[in-house]
Amino acid sequence: MSRVLTFLALVAAMLAVPVAAQDQLPPAPYAYRQLEDPAQEQKAQDLMETLRCLKCQSQSIADSDASMAGDMRNQVRLRIKAGEDPEAIRAWLVERYGEYVSYKPELTTLTWPLFAAPLVLLLLALLLLRKRFTRRLPEGDE
Amino acid sequence: MSAPDKKPGKRWAIWLPLVLFGGFFVLVMNGLMRPADRDIESAMVGKTLPEFTLVAGSPERPGIATEDFRKGDVRLLNIFASWCVPCAAEAPQLDQIARAGVPIDGVAIRDREQDIARFLARYGNPFATIGKDDISEVQLGIGSSGVPETFVIDGTGTIRYQHIGPIMERDVQTILAEVKKAEAPL
Numbered sequence: 001m002s003r004v005l006t007f008l009a010l011v012a013a014m015l016a017v018p019v020a021a022q023d024q025l026p027p028a029p030y031a032y033r034q035l036e037d038p039a040q041e042q043k044a045q046d047l048m049e050t051l052r053c054l055k056c057q058s059q060s061i062a063d064s065d066a067s068m069a070g071d072m073r074n075q076v077r078l079r080i081k082a083g084e085d086p087e088a089i090r091a092w093l094v095e096r097y098g099e100y101v102s103y104k105p106e107l108t109t110l111t112w113p114l115f116a117a118p119l120v121l122l123l124l125a126l127l128l129l130r131k132r133f134t135r136r137l138p139e140g141d142e
Numbered sequence: 143m144s145a146p147d148k149k150p151g152k153r154w155a156i157w158l159p160l161v162l163f164g165g166f167f168v169l170v171m172n173g174l175m176r177p178a179d180r181d182i183e184s185a186m187v188g189k190t191l192p193e194f195t196l197v198a199g200s201p202e203r204p205g206i207a208t209e210d211f212r213k214g215d216v217r218l219l220n221i222f223a224s225w226c227v228p229c230a231a232e233a234p235q236l237d238q239i240a241r242a243g244v245p246i247d248g249v250a251i252r253d254r255e256q257d258i259a260r261f262l263a264r265y266g267n268p269f270a271t272i273g274k275d276d277i278s279e280v281q282l283g284i285g286s287s288g289v290p291e292t293f294v295i296d297g298t299g300t301i302r303y304q305h306i307g308p309i310m311e312r313d314v315q316t317i318l319a320e321v322k323k324a325e326a327p328l
Contacts (some may be wrong), residue, residue, distance in 0.1 A: 003304070022225060023223060023225045023251070023252035024225070024254055024257065025252045025276055028276070028277040029277075054182055054287035054288070055287070055288070057180065058167055061183075067278075068278055068281070068287070070290075071252075071277050071278035071279075071281075071282065072278075072282065073162075074277055075277075075279070075282055093282075095185060096184065096185055096186055096282065096283070096284070096285035097182055097184070097185060097285050098182070098183070098184060098185045099286065100229065101218065119308075127160075128155065
């Protein structure tokens with residue numbers, strides 16, 4: 001009997017700990033509520049899918065249930081509602097967190113190798129294989 | 143006839159893919175072995191504090207607004223929450239910094255007044271003011287991505303330094319030095 005009680009106490013303790021590290025406030029107004037105008041909501045949704053959740057770094061803020069992601073969605077929706085351009089909101093966040101916060105691929109002085117590398121590799125492959133395509137032209141010297 | 147003199151030139155090229163693969167392998171292993179750095183530094187250091195006005199989070203202290211950071215004295219802006227476990231760990235160090243004469247303004251993230259009161263009663267109250275940020279507006283505005291974080295704000299309202307995570311004993315001197323540095327204009 002006491003063993004069962006100990007077990008129950010353990011389970012209760014395990015359940016209690018994560019709750020203690022979580023805030024008790026209800027989510028921000030627009031964290032889980034869509035904008036009234038479907039066109040605006042679509043704009044907000046498209047933007048939110050390309051913004052990184054800073055608490056859970058491999059999710060977008062559209063995918064995350066972290067309270068900070070909720071607060072970021074609230075910001076995005078309020079700004080869209082106020083008529084702000086999605087790219088301006090992205091720029092506002094990039095100004096604060098750096099390019100890291102955006103999932104949208106940008107061609108910058110830092111990222112150009114990512115775009116150039118496939119082309120370089122393709123050229124290199126062509127260069128290496130060039131002989132194979134041209135060798136057959138004579139009667140075959142092997 | 144021409145084949146024998148072409149061969150030496152070709153021979154090294156055969157190793158090229160292996161060398162490329164080796165280089166790639168070393169690069170990937172290097173990245174895997176290094177401990178991941180999950181801190182996101184604020185890009186706001188060196189810029190002015192964004193505009194905000196926060197209501198008081200505690201009846202014992204006033205709230206806080208951007209104007210309060212433009213009155214000539216260097217202040218610490220401490221992002222904390224009563225539900226944040228490491229925030230309790232930095233309480234003695236915040237107390238030490240406050241006793242050294244640096245005013246600390248607390249921004250309580252997504253917190254309830256009764257929880258803040260309990261937190262202060264248990265771990266002490268080193269704060270000059272406490273603002274309640276229910277939608278993380280100041281946190282997002284200042285480029286902070288977690289609790290706790292501490293920012294050094296100079297007398298003109300410019301963000302001068304960011305400390306990510308709890309202030310441990312080894313960090314106190316660094317913070318005090320950064321406060322000293324912020325006393326001189328940029």
